[in-house]
Amino acid sequence: MSVKILALDTSTENCSVALLIDDRIYSRSEVAPRDHTKKVLPMVDEVLKEADIQLNDLDALAFGRGPGSFTGVRIGIGIAQGLAFGADLPMIGVSTLKAMAQACYRVSGATDVVSAIDARMGEVYWGRFARQADGHWQEVDSEAVVAPQTLVDASSSDDKNWVSAGTGWQTYANELAALPYTVTAGEIEFPDAQDIVQLAKLEWEQGHTVSVEESSPVYLRDNVTWKKLPGRE
Structure with missing residues (x-):
């Protein structure tokens, strides 16, 4: 099946x-922690020009x-929504944790991957994934934001060799x-x-797209607790 999908990520x-x-x-x-808003649209223009294609020619727009990062995720989905709305494209949201599992497979052929993004405040964004024969990734541990020690305490041993x-x-x-x-x-x-974009292609083939209005981020952390400085309680 011929398909044309643009993906972006600033998470x-x-x-x-x-x-x-x-x-x-x-x-x-490009690793550019504070320049996502400056970098991402020129990158979009560059890949479209390199492929000699217009935004309106695409089938879907995917996003991390x-x-x-709360700000990074918001930037990414906001820009993706703007592009998709202007070109009347359906959207596909892809887990950043699962995308790193896919990257491990691309780089080393790993099929059992455990992803952990530093979530600050003593926690990680966490997910364990096993690659299936059809290219999809099964969640072994559901995606969560969790303290490392909690992971250690709740985990059990297995005979797989996981890749981080x-x-x-x-x-x-x-x-x-200590896992x-x-x-x-x-x-x-x-x-x-x-x-x-590779994971988005799998979703596209199964008809799993959403409208611009229905697209949404996944933060995992619903409640952020701010620690007050001494003397400012």
């Missing part, structure tokens, strides 16, 4: 855009729906080292649009 320090046309991917990616992805493994290396199963360090630190 973490990495800013990325990818265009999938059939089996070919045009992509741009989170979890990740994400910034949470560096931030909480000591705590996560009761084998984890091999992977190369993937951030989600990337070139992996998001």
Whole structure:
């Protein structure tokens, strides 16, 4: 099935855009923590020009729906909605945790991946995924925002060799080292649009799209607790 999908992601320090046309991917990616709003639209223009295609020629627009930086996720979905609305395109939201699992498969062929993004405040955005024969990723652990020690206490051993992805493994290396199963360090630190667009293609083939109005982010953390400074209670 011929398909043309544009994907973008600004949910973490990495800013990325990818265009999938059939089996070919045009992509741009740059770690630019404070420059997403400056970088992402020029990246969109670059991949469209490289592929010699217009936004209106696309079948869908995909985006990293989170979890990740609250501001970054909002920037990404806002820009994606604007582009999709202007070109009258359906949208596809893709998990950033699952996108990192897909990246591990792309880079090393890993089929059992555990993703952890540093969520600050002593927690990680967490998900464990096993790749299926059809290319989809099954959730072994449901996506959640959780303290590393809680993960350790609630986990049980298995005989798989998991591959790690994400910034949470560096931030909480000591705590996560106590997990009761084998984890091999992977190369993937951030989600990337070139992996998001591959997962979006699978969703497109199954008719899983939403309108601009129905597209929404996934923050996982619904309630943010602010610690007051001493003397300011």
